Each structure stands twice: as C-alpha cells, then as structure tokens.
Amino acid sequence: MVDNLLASLGVERSAYTMGSHPVHTPIDGSRIASVRLDTPADVAAKIAQARQAFDAWRAVPAPRRGELLRVFGEVLRRNKQALGELVSWEAGKITQEGLGEVQEMIDICDFAVGLSRQLYGLTIASERPGHHMRETWHPLGVVGVISAFNFPVAVWAWNTTLALVAGNAVIWKPSEKTPLAALASQALLQQAMREHGDVPQWLSQVCVGDRAAGLALVDDPRVALVSATGSTRMGREVGPRVAARFGRSILELGGNNAMILAPSADLDLAVRAILFAAVGTAGQRCTTLRRLIAHESVRDEIVARLKSAYAKVRIGHPLQGNLVGPLIDKAAYEAMQNALSQARQEGGKVHGGERRLSDEYPDAYYVSPALVEMPGQTDVVRHETFAPILYVMPYSDFAEAIRLNNEVPQGLSSCVFTTDLREAELFQSALGSDCGIANVNIGTSGAEIGGAFGGEKETGGGRESGSDAWKAYMRRQTNTVNYSRELPLAQGISFD
Numbered sequence: 001m002v003d004n005l006l007a008s009l010g011v012e013r014s015a016y017t018m019g020s021h022p023v024h025t026p027i028d029g030s031r032i033a034s035v036r037l038d039t040p041a042d043v044a045a046k047i048a049q050a051r052q053a054f055d056a057w058r059a060v061p062a063p064r065r066g067e068l069l070r071v072f073g074e075v076l077r078r079n080k081q082a083l084g085e086l087v088s089w090e091a092g093k094i095t096q097e098g099l100g101e102v103q104e105m106i107d108i109c110d111f112a113v114g115l116s117r118q119l120y121g122l123t124i125a126s127e128r129p130g131h132h133m134r135e136t137w138h139p140l141g142v143v144g145v146i147s148a149f150n151f152p153v154a155v156w157a158w159n160t161t162l163a164l165v166a167g168n169a170v171i172w173k174p175s176e177k178t179p180l181a182a183l184a185s186q187a188l189l190q191q192a193m194r195e196h197g198d199v200p201q202w203l204s205q206v207c208v209g210d211r212a213a214g215l216a217l218v219d220d221p222r223v224a225l226v227s228a229t230g231s232t233r234m235g236r237e238v239g240p241r242v243a244a245r246f247g248r249s250i251l252e253l254g255g256n257n258a259m260i261l262a263p264s265a266d267l268d269l270a271v272r273a274i275l276f277a278a279v280g281t282a283g284q285r286c287t288t289l290r291r292l293i294a295h296e297s298v299r300d301e302i303v304a305r306l307k308s309a310y311a312k313v314r315i316g317h318p319l320q321g322n323l324v325g326p327l328i329d330k331a332a333y334e335a336m337q338n339a340l341s342q343a344r345q346e347g348g349k350v351h352g353g354e355r356r357l358s359d360e361y362p363d364a365y366y367v368s369p370a371l372v373e374m375p376g377q378t379d380v381v382r383h384e385t386f387a388p389i390l391y392v393m394p395y396s397d398f399a400e401a402i403r404l405n406n407e408v409p410q411g412l413s414s415c416v417f418t419t420d421l422r423e424a425e426l427f428q429s430a431l432g433s434d435c436g437i438a439n440v441n442i443g444t445s446g447a448e449i450g451g452a453f454g455g456e457k458e459t460g461g462g463r464e465s466g467s468d469a470w471k472a473y474m475r476r477q478t479n480t481v482n483y484s485r486e487l488p489l490a491q492g493i494s495f496d
Ligand code: NAD
Pocket: 146, 147, 148, 149, 150, 151, 173, 174, 175, 176, 209, 210, 211, 213, 214, 215, 218, 229, 230, 231, 232, 233, 234, 237, 238, 251, 252, 253, 254, 255, 285, 286, 287, 384, 386, 412, 454, 455, 459
C-alpha cells in the first residue's frame, strides 16, 4: 500500500527500501520502509550544493521564482489524495487531517505566488537635500528546515515556499519518524522544478536523519537561517547554538493551549470547538487544547456534556472513517500514562485515557482521550504532554482566568468563549492573553495560513506562514542615494 503511494508520488524505490533505518506506521506498528540516514558529512556536502544553487537562484526575478510555487501548487493539487494518505500512514492522522495538511501546502503555494510580486520595501524621507532613502529586501542564503512528526509536510511547505520566493535555497531535515512524507514532498517539488524549467539543481534537498543530522545544519555557518519546529527541549539546544554563530533562527516549539469558558458562552458551540481542538489528531497538534478554564457556574455542565461527547468519538484506523487515530508510538503512550498518574497524585479525577484496540493492534497505541478534572493548575498541567489529555479547572473571576491562561511556560495558542464584548476585547488586549494566537469563540487549533503563526515564551517566539512572516527569510538593507552635487552630512556635521 505505502509502496504504491510512494511510487505514484515519484519516489525512487531504492530511497525507501535500501536503508538501515526502519520506518513504522503508527496504524498497526508494522514496518513500512527502510531509509538511509544522512551522516553529518552528507549534510555538509548538501549544504555546499545548496550554496551553489542559491548563487544562481537569487539572480532569478522574484515573480519568476513565484512561478515555481504556482506550478508546485498545481502538482500538489494533482497528488493531494496520495500524499494525504501517505501522511495518514506515516503520522497516523485521519483521512481529513492528512488531506487538510496537503491543502495547507496548496494554500501557502498560492500565498507565495502573490507574495512574489509583493516583497515590498519602504521609501524613507531623508533629512538631507538631494537625497533619498529606501529599504530593500534581499535573499539570505541557505535556509535549514527542521520539522516535527506531527505536521510532516505542511510545516516544511510553510517554510520552503516563502524561503524559495525570497530567493533562498532550502535543506530539510524532517522528523526521523516521518521521512517518507518528506521524500514524497521533495519528489513533487522536483517535478514542479522540471515543469518550471529554470531552476538550479540542489535548490531544495532533504537530509533524512536524526538529531545528529539536525545539529549538522544548526552548527554550519553556511546555513543563514534555521527554522526549527519541535519540542521545547529541542529548541533549548538549537536556539543557543545557532545564536552562538550569529545565525538566525525561527523557533516553533511546544504549546500548552487554553480555552477560557465564560458564563455567557454559547455552550453548544464550545462543546464542538473543544472536541475538535482537544481530541483531533489524537491530541498531537502543537495547538491542541490542553487546558479548559471554565467558570464555576458552567463547569459541571461542560464536564457532563464533554463526557457524553467523548464517549461517542470513534477511535480506530485513521483511514477507515474514525475521528481519532493512534498515538505516534509507545513512548507517547507511556508519557500519557505517566502524566495521568501524576495528575491523580495532584488531586485530579481522570475520565478515559486507557489503551484501546490492543487485541487488534498489539504494536500500535490507540487511546481514549482523557478528560481530567483538576483542583487547580498543578505541575502536570503546566507541562505539555503530547497526547489527548484535557485538564479542566474552575475560575471565579475573569482576571483570574486570564492569569491562569498566562501562568504556564508556553505561549502558543489561546481562546475565550464568551458573548460578553468586554471580556472578548480584554482577552485580546495588552492585558489579556500573552500567546501568539488569541481567538474569540473559535478553538485553539486549526490556524489559517493567512495569519502569522507562532508563539511566545517557551514556544520560541518565531513566526511563520502568512502576514509579514516572509521578512524572516530575507535580509533588510537600508539604501541612501545622493542625487545632488553637494555632500551634506547627516546630523548637520561639518567635517572641513
Ligand atoms: P522533537 O523535538 O522530538 O523533534 C523535532 C525535530 O527536531 C525532529 O526532526 C528531530 O530530529 C529534531 N531534533 C531533535 N533534537 C534536535 C537537536 N538537538 N538538534 C537538532 N535537531 C533536533 O519533536 P516531535 O516529537 O517530533 O514533535 C512534537 C513537538 O513539536 C511538540 O512539542 C509540539 O508542540 C511541537 N510542535 C510545535 C509546532 C509549532 O509550530 N509551534 C508545530 C508542530 C509541533
């Protein structure tokens, strides 16, 4: 099955049969491929090739660079079904989520095409007569992309489309858990490059590897920008190492996202939003809803309604019409069980969270999503456990709810459900949520590509995707031109 998908997506058979690194599907735990891992020396050689590609690509006019992304978007549209299915096999996402990820790739391609004619700088009034000033944006060089298992293709596309339009070359180090989706995405981009016809060799490359391959990108001064998505643990190592060589980084790290449920909230809407945000992708999204801060007047009702909604969620094979697929691996399952036992010790009352379908799939890890009533925001709640656990905590006044929302180390996504205009506005004000994303009457997950995506504090501070996130992939230059016959100095200085 996976072999057929890979072949139809244009991946050479040797790339997924000849290596020593096994790839397992979380669907039933079976081995679906073996890939070769790049060593740090391989990565260094690819960086040298990327640097050559950059030298040629930066001279191609930006709208012509955009044309590559237009073609790539078309190639993705033609291959959406197969790539989406491959994502399901490798990452365990349900059909709609696999397809949705490919749709995000298509959307960001469209965005990048428009952007290719809008890499605008400023003109600036000069204080000197006969002078003008302006700001121009230039390509950076080689961009390294390190991505996580849970968005095996979209995160690369967010970075790569903008980086390419900006005139850079890209090297991608995908998660060692999801190299097949990476090889397939790269094959599709190569197909687009052939159709475009004007693209230097080595403009986009993949390094399959683990932490060591990632560090080879991180430490190499020829890599101008490292965009790294993954755990805060990873970012804590990557950020300082890139900074130590004065490189640039975009860090997209862990989240611990909350919803404040106010007394005036539309509970029907909230139940649907909570279910999707807390349970979708088996709780393995960076924006997954992990904390529900419910006003004490609605807390019991929401817990009761969620318990009945959770009981109806279909758990099982992600390509067979279910809503919740498997966890990525055994380690994820164990981390979930450890968090649940810590929650019990800290006074939590746990509903759900047990292993499911172990008879049918002894080597896979399906779980029922857990709902945990907590007496307050204890240690376990402040930690991101990458699994479907929703902690529910009460609050009595809105200021306290905002304090709880902000009182965790992470700062990615947040939302409030309220029909009180004052609460909604306060939540999105400087006195409100401290997160990169703050929504009203919509859940924490499922961002659109048009906005800048990312978060504060231990989430890393990076921004990707829409708005002006493209600026992170370019260098800003300030230009002054003297068109007079004099040489007036700034600040009125005389140097005669
Ligand atoms: P992970 O940190 O284990 O791995 C992420 C990537 O980093 C992998 O490619 C891995 O090989 C690489 N890596 C790990 N240590 C490294 C090091 N020291 N140097 C260089 N590379 C290194 O994360 P994961 O388990 O794949 O993904 C889940 C985590 O990612 C969660 O914490 C989730 O919140 C986060 N995430 C964040 C975002 C976001 O946009 N903020 C998006 C997706 C996932």
